[in-house]
Amino acid sequence: MSRLGLRRVPSLSRREHVAEILREAITSGRLKPGDRLVELDLAAELGTSRAPIREALRQLEQEGLVASYPYRGSEVLGVSQDEVEQVLVPIRITLERFAFDKALDKLTDDDLAELQRLVDDMLVAASAGEAERLADLDIRFHELVITRSEQRHCLQMWKTIQPRVRAYFRRDAPAHADTADVARQHQELLDVIRGGDRDAVLDAVERHIHIHLAPGGAGGGDVG
Amino acid sequence: MSRLGLRRVPSLSRREHVAEILREAITSGRLKPGDRLVELDLAAELGTSRAPIREALRQLEQEGLVASYPYRGSEVLGVSQDEVEQVLVPIRITLERFAFDKALDKLTDDDLAELQRLVDDMLVAASAGEAERLADLDIRFHELVITRSEQRHCLQMWKTIQPRVRAYFRRDAPAHADTADVARQHQELLDVIRGGDRDAVLDAVERHIHIHLAPGGAGGGDVG
């Protein structure tokens, strides 16, 4: 199917750069739900023309971070607790169960080593209290596995779900979970993956993602 | 949250128009997985500049119908049976269960009448053998309910899932289900909704969507 797409990405286009900046601003809460996004202002602020801004906005729209209305502009969207708990997280579980299953045979030793490195870094970040960095590592852990699954649609959907979930926990779920625990949970998940027991992995994935919502755990604070 | 967005959409922008054309071409199979999409060609063909084309492509990319690679263009994507059965359909069930639940209290008599009209039209389309029209009505039925649920994220995600599922059944699942059956199933679903028993509705929704995958039913041919 792919005459294209067999190569590594060369460097990030400006559109992607803009999208990243805006995504960060939104998930961090610097831009709040209801805030208006004016293309000309953003273009001036980021030193580009409106074209890349517009395309980035289209992308964020599909990621559910932004809504836009013809001739009337764009605004930042919020996410309700109901949607996170009853829709986004369950969907994430469906996605990741499938992706981890497919990835199991494909993970190389290099991949496993990389995953271990990410977990190690999580420990460092956790003890340094660097919540942002911890969340980034968390995302990279999951994204690496999903990428290896080679299921394009899974990866694509994960990328549209994940920012919303992250935005919710960063903005709206104040109390962060025990940061050291995040690292530990990923270590456990990685160990199960190494074990190679398929069903055990799928169960672990499900529990791993579900943990955020544990009522006892009081709204864990990371994203994966 | 919305200073914007309280109004009706005025008319379809050219970008949306382009997106529709391409979506139709892809889901119908006229454009096949692997086909290259050249912006300049599309612009010429549709009589616009490249700007709306590019934005439409970004949108289709997020809908999983197209993949694009920096400086190297876009191509039509395919969907595997595994992804449809294990990812897209289960996600659809999650989405619609939630949306139907939220919509139950909000559906007005007008809405119910409109739904009934859609089902009636399905019967007509079915007996006339108009599969395309039947699928359109099917989509509109579900989209109306999801819209009424007023869960933006549900609607947004549904819109990104649905084209892939439709593309799969149109292109890859040859044998269509009994068309009259599609209409009948929607009538049953609507009747359960009228009944107002919440749990019954959720069950009905799940079964309704799942029906496509029944091994006995041999890959039913509609999209919802």
Place this chain on the structure above:
DNA sequence: CGACGGCCGATTGTCGACAGTCGCTCATAT
């Protein structure tokens, strides 16, 4: 004969300018 490296055509990425639409304000009329 195969590897390397610089051109070249094709196509995407970006820009600045112009056209179109929306919501608001404010005069005007009832």
Place this chain on the structure above:
DNA sequence: ATATGAGCGACTGTCGACAATCGGCCGTCG
């Protein structure tokens, strides 16, 4: 007072031109 509707900013939507990058072609060299 309240409605009406023309005018006006402030934006978004679209366009055509230009810049940057990619992949392949082809000559050169080991």
